[in-house]
Amino acid sequence: MRTSIATVSLSGTLTEKLTAAARAGFDGVEIFENDLIGSPLGPEEIRDLVADLGLTIDLYQPMRDIEAVPEDEFARNLRRAEHKFRLMRRLGADTVLVCSSVSPYAADDDALAAGQLRRLAELAQEHGIRVAYEALAWGRHVNTYEHAWRIVESADHPALGICLDSFHILARGADTTGIEAIPGEKIFFVQLADAPRMSLDVLQWSRHHRCFPGQGDLDVTGLVRAAVRAGYGGPLSLEVFNDVFRQADAGRTAVDALRSLTLLQEAAGLTAPPAPVVPTGFAFVEIATADTTRLAPLLTALGFARTARHTGKPVDLWEQGEARILLNTDTAHHRADPALTAVGLESPDPAGASGRAESLLAPVLPRRRAPRDAALDAVAAPDGTEFFFCATDPAGSTGWTGDFAPAPHTPHPIGITRVDHVALTQPWHHFDEATLFHHGVLGLRPHAGVDLADPYGLLRSRAVSNEDGTVRIALGIGASPAQDRDREGRPQHVALLTDDLVATVRRALAAGARLLPVPANYYDDLAAHHEFAPGELETYRELGILHDRDEKGEFRHCYTMTTGRVFFELVERKDGYDGYGARNAPVRLAAQHATADRPPGAQS
Incomplete structure (x- = not known):
C-alpha cells in the first residue's frame, strides 16, 4: 500500500520535512496547517516542490470545530472552509481532515451534525475536495469511530467519509472488528500512531507520547487488518505527535518511520520483505x-x-x-x-x-x-x-x-563459558528507534521496558533477545543528552556467563582483576528480602557479588571497574532466571558514579 507521513511527525521547516520524507522513500505526505502557514513558500511553490520530490499531498489537516453548532456559527465555519478549499486546490490536495468538535457551542445532536457535515461536503465537492471526518478521543460529543460513522452514514454524501486514526481508536480500548462493517469506499483515510500504555489524560498522552507502529503497546496491526478487510485501499499514513521526534534529525526520523510502516505491513500480511533471520x-x-x-x-x-x-x-x-x-x-x-x-x-x-x-x-x-x-x-x-x-x-x-x-598462548580460564549479553547505551532521542531496529532488522524479541534509578536521573532500559536466550541485548538511555555529543561518552558493557560465579570471581581477584565495590548497606537490605544458606550472604559481601531471584530462579552477578567507557559483568543464571538483575541497577550505578570522574550511566 502507499505510504504517507504527516509533516507534524518530523522536525524542521516544511521544506526540510518534505525533503526528509522523500529521501526516506515515502509516497506522500499530510500537510499540517501550521507547517504551511509558517512557510515562506506559497501554495503553488509547495505543490511544485512536492511534485519535484516525487511525493503527493494525500491530506490537508486539520479543520476543527465545524459541526453541530448554532446556525450563525456554522455560517462562519462554511466561510472558513471555503477559504481552505480554495487554498487546497492551489496546493494540489484533494482531501481535508475534519476533527469531531470540541467546541463549547457544539450540541449533542447527531441529526444536526449530519446535516451540517452534508452541507460542508456539498461545498467541498464544488471544489473537488473530499471531507474525512475523524472522531477525536476527547471529542465533546463524538469520540468513537462508531459514532463518527453513524453520523457520516446518516449524512449520506459521496464527498463525506470517515478517517480512522489508530491512536484515537485504540487509546479508548475500542474493538476494531466493527471497522470491517464500514464500506471500504467510505474510509477516506487511515492515520497510524502507536503509544506506550500510560495512565494519562488522553489529550496529553496523544500530544506528547505517540510513537511509530511497533514502538508502543497498541494493536495498530489489528486495526490495519480490519481496514483492509473492509476494502480500504488508500495510503497508510503516520501522524505522530512526539516531543522527542520534534527535536530529532528529520531525515533519521523519516527513515525510522518508513521502517515502522514496512514492518507493520509485513505483520498485517500486506507485504513480504525478506524474512527475519534470527541470530543464534x-x-x-x-x-x-x-x-x-x-x-x-x-x-x-x-x-x-x-x-x-x-x-x-x-x-x-x-x-x-x-x-x-x-x-x-x-x-x-x-x-x-x-x-x-x-x-x-x-x-x-x-x-x-x-x-x-x-x-x-x-x-x-x-x-x-x-x-x-x-x-x-x-x-x-x-x-x-x-x-x-x-x-x-x-x-x-x-x-x-x-x-x-x-598466536602462541597459554590458556588460563577462570570459568567463563560465553557472552551472556551486551548492554548498549543509546542516544537519548533514539531509544524507540533502537528497539524497533533490533526487533525488525535483527529479528530479536523485545521484552517489557523498565525504569532504572540513577543518582542523577531516571533511565529507561529494554532488553531484546532470541527465544533461547543465547543472544541478549540490553538497550538503555544514557544519563544525560550531553553524552550524545560524544559517542565515546556513552558507556557499554559486556556480560560474561559462568556456571559458578563464586569460584570465577575468586580466580579473577587472584589474577588481579579490580571489581566494583558494593556498599555494605546493600547486603543489609538483601538480608531483609531473602533467606540465604549459612555463610552465603557473607561470601557475597566479601566478593562484591549482587543477587536477585524471581519465580523462575536466581541470578548472581558482579562488575569490573570501568576501563574507558567499557566494563564487564560476570553473571550466573540458575533454574531459568531470564532477567538482568534490574533491581540491583541503582546500586551498581551509584557505585560507578562514586568510583569514576565522569558518570557512566549505563543500563543494567
Missing part, C-alpha cells in the same frame, strides 16, 4: 582502543588468552570458552579509551540477514577488505554499533575466524 549466538564482541595497556591486563585477569592475530589488520582475538573478544587497535579509530564498536552475531543465513536489513533501510556498511578476507556484512544500529552477520567455523579454516593466524 554471539560470534564476537569488538572493542576499539588505541592503547591496550589498560584493557589487555583486565582480559587476562578475567581468564582470556590472546589466541590469534588478524592477518591484515591490527586486531587481536581473545578467547575463553565460546566467548570471543576482538581488540581493534587501528589508529584510524583515534580512541584512547576503549569503546565497544561492533558485535558479531552468529547467523544461520548471513546473506539472508543482510537482505532483510537492506529491505528495512539498514544498508550494508562499506568495509575495507583484503581479497582473502571473509565477506562479512555489517549494518549500523541507531547508536552506531556495527552488527556483523557471521558464520563461525570452529576449525578456523573458513568463515571470519579464517582471517586470523594463531
Whole structure:
C-alpha cells in the first residue's frame, strides 16, 4: 500500500520535512496547517516542490470545530472552509481532515451534525475536495469511530467519509472488528500512531507520547487488518505527535518511520520483505582502543588468552570458552579509551540477514577488505554499533575466524563459558528507534521496558533477545543528552556467563582483576528480602557479588571497574532466571558514579 507521513511527525521547516520524507522513500505526505502557514513558500511553490520530490499531498489537516453548532456559527465555519478549499486546490490536495468538535457551542445532536457535515461536503465537492471526518478521543460529543460513522452514514454524501486514526481508536480500548462493517469506499483515510500504555489524560498522552507502529503497546496491526478487510485501499499514513521526534534529525526520523510502516505491513500480511533471520549466538564482541595497556591486563585477569592475530589488520582475538573478544587497535579509530564498536552475531543465513536489513533501510556498511578476507556484512544500529552477520567455523579454516593466524598462548580460564549479553547505551532521542531496529532488522524479541534509578536521573532500559536466550541485548538511555555529543561518552558493557560465579570471581581477584565495590548497606537490605544458606550472604559481601531471584530462579552477578567507557559483568543464571538483575541497577550505578570522574550511566 502507499505510504504517507504527516509533516507534524518530523522536525524542521516544511521544506526540510518534505525533503526528509522523500529521501526516506515515502509516497506522500499530510500537510499540517501550521507547517504551511509558517512557510515562506506559497501554495503553488509547495505543490511544485512536492511534485519535484516525487511525493503527493494525500491530506490537508486539520479543520476543527465545524459541526453541530448554532446556525450563525456554522455560517462562519462554511466561510472558513471555503477559504481552505480554495487554498487546497492551489496546493494540489484533494482531501481535508475534519476533527469531531470540541467546541463549547457544539450540541449533542447527531441529526444536526449530519446535516451540517452534508452541507460542508456539498461545498467541498464544488471544489473537488473530499471531507474525512475523524472522531477525536476527547471529542465533546463524538469520540468513537462508531459514532463518527453513524453520523457520516446518516449524512449520506459521496464527498463525506470517515478517517480512522489508530491512536484515537485504540487509546479508548475500542474493538476494531466493527471497522470491517464500514464500506471500504467510505474510509477516506487511515492515520497510524502507536503509544506506550500510560495512565494519562488522553489529550496529553496523544500530544506528547505517540510513537511509530511497533514502538508502543497498541494493536495498530489489528486495526490495519480490519481496514483492509473492509476494502480500504488508500495510503497508510503516520501522524505522530512526539516531543522527542520534534527535536530529532528529520531525515533519521523519516527513515525510522518508513521502517515502522514496512514492518507493520509485513505483520498485517500486506507485504513480504525478506524474512527475519534470527541470530543464534554471539560470534564476537569488538572493542576499539588505541592503547591496550589498560584493557589487555583486565582480559587476562578475567581468564582470556590472546589466541590469534588478524592477518591484515591490527586486531587481536581473545578467547575463553565460546566467548570471543576482538581488540581493534587501528589508529584510524583515534580512541584512547576503549569503546565497544561492533558485535558479531552468529547467523544461520548471513546473506539472508543482510537482505532483510537492506529491505528495512539498514544498508550494508562499506568495509575495507583484503581479497582473502571473509565477506562479512555489517549494518549500523541507531547508536552506531556495527552488527556483523557471521558464520563461525570452529576449525578456523573458513568463515571470519579464517582471517586470523594463531598466536602462541597459554590458556588460563577462570570459568567463563560465553557472552551472556551486551548492554548498549543509546542516544537519548533514539531509544524507540533502537528497539524497533533490533526487533525488525535483527529479528530479536523485545521484552517489557523498565525504569532504572540513577543518582542523577531516571533511565529507561529494554532488553531484546532470541527465544533461547543465547543472544541478549540490553538497550538503555544514557544519563544525560550531553553524552550524545560524544559517542565515546556513552558507556557499554559486556556480560560474561559462568556456571559458578563464586569460584570465577575468586580466580579473577587472584589474577588481579579490580571489581566494583558494593556498599555494605546493600547486603543489609538483601538480608531483609531473602533467606540465604549459612555463610552465603557473607561470601557475597566479601566478593562484591549482587543477587536477585524471581519465580523462575536466581541470578548472581558482579562488575569490573570501568576501563574507558567499557566494563564487564560476570553473571550466573540458575533454574531459568531470564532477567538482568534490574533491581540491583541503582546500586551498581551509584557505585560507578562514586568510583569514576565522569558518570557512566549505563543500563543494567
